Amino acid sequence: MLQLNYIRENKEEVINRLAIKNFKNADNIINTIIELDTNRKAAQKQADDTKAEANAMARQIGDLMKSGKKEEAEVLKAKTGELKNTEKVLDDKQKSIEAEIQLLLVTVPNLPHSSVPTGKGAEDNTVVLEFGDKPQLPANAKPHWELTSKYDIIDFEMGVKLTGAGFPVYKGKGARLQRALINFFLDRATARGYNEVQPPILVNEDSGYGTGQLPDKEGQMYHATVDNLYLIPTAEVPITNMYRDVILKESDFPIKNCGYTPCFRREAGSYGKDVRGLNRLHQFDKVEIVQIAHPAESYKILEDMKDYVADLLKELGLPFRILKLCGGDMSFGSALTYDLEVWSAAQQRWLEVSSVSNFETFQTNRLKCRYKDDKGKTQLAHSLNGSALALPRIVAALLENYQTEDAITIPKALVPYCGFERIS
């Protein structure tokens, strides 16, 4: 959520930058918000003045009572009735304007960073790095969904029986590979100074709002309605919400957390070949890295996070590329996003395995995550997060890229974690 004061003071700039995100009707919405805010201020002034008057009168009545002047007190009491009514009306007015502002404000996306390229969609993203050689596969190379059944390591049909499509059952060395990847990712992250946390995978409504999944992406989360809890779509939600309503000290920075959780996404509305095999699941495993940063440091940190994820892919020996997303392809809350995609050799396509973003104050404004600066003033912190990494597509690329005639070779870095060198 953008800061109202910032919108007021930088109206033209806000409208121009929203254009880069292809946000429709920005001019109209921003002007309406500012106008409503002006009304709100006037309403608050009136309400506050009325309350001040009522408070003064109550004090007077108290004094009169104490000094035994009951009749005078009664006279004043009679006067307060009208004041109370006015108070109620003005309060309601203020509240309804505030609600109106809020309703509009949550529809406005974050402003893109000045380096974000313009563009409409995925085709306009900038490739900032392409790394590694695409492997030459044997003539009869198979896509991962055939390999998984050939070696009996992932059972999609069993998942359908137990739950439904998009909930695979990992078996034998397939299951072990999952565990190996999770441990590998967590070990690397902690070695880089991230503090490992194991958060709940169900969160309440407040947390959903805090990181912005609610209200707009309500339909994308599984909702346990009996207790009004949501299954997390990413560990970003609980880990970032740990800093909801928190005032930090400057010396607390940098705050680096990582965590493994299963992630749950309804993925309502996605069908077709993109969802085959491991390409798109309803439940999957992911290690997430999250930082709360000093605003002056956040872009340096973003680069560092991006480079860290790239290092993971290098260690796994997967060819990858890094994209800087254009305005039209960026997520709602992000100011700058790098996507990391691995080359899936049998599918002959890039698969997104990580998205690393700086949200600047967009999340922390809603979360009320602040710090005291050197002048003792409270300021909003910056929040950043990235996948490091999501498992399914990594597994897909590993299986496809490392396949031989009769086996799948495990990359060196993973062997100590797997306890085997090949799947055959």
Added chain:
RNA sequence: GGAGAAAUGGCAGAGUGGUCGAUUGCGGCAGUCUUGAAAACUGUUGUACCGUAAGGUACCUGGGGUUCGAAUCCCUAUUUCUCCGCCA
């Protein structure tokens, strides 16, 4: 799940209808003293909104109510603690 108790500022802990945004202690910050530090002493120390400012308003877990006036009384939700039950 049943019965009872409780929730106050960074922490501890007073406050049971009026001048309480809240006594006090600890912690934090600034200063005095000191070569420096500690100790001691002095001062200061929540957040948000409105206002150029003076100042005003709101917040004592959340929501609602009683009252001229609520941290204080009532209702409700949540959480915590104790006892009982159940249980990985």
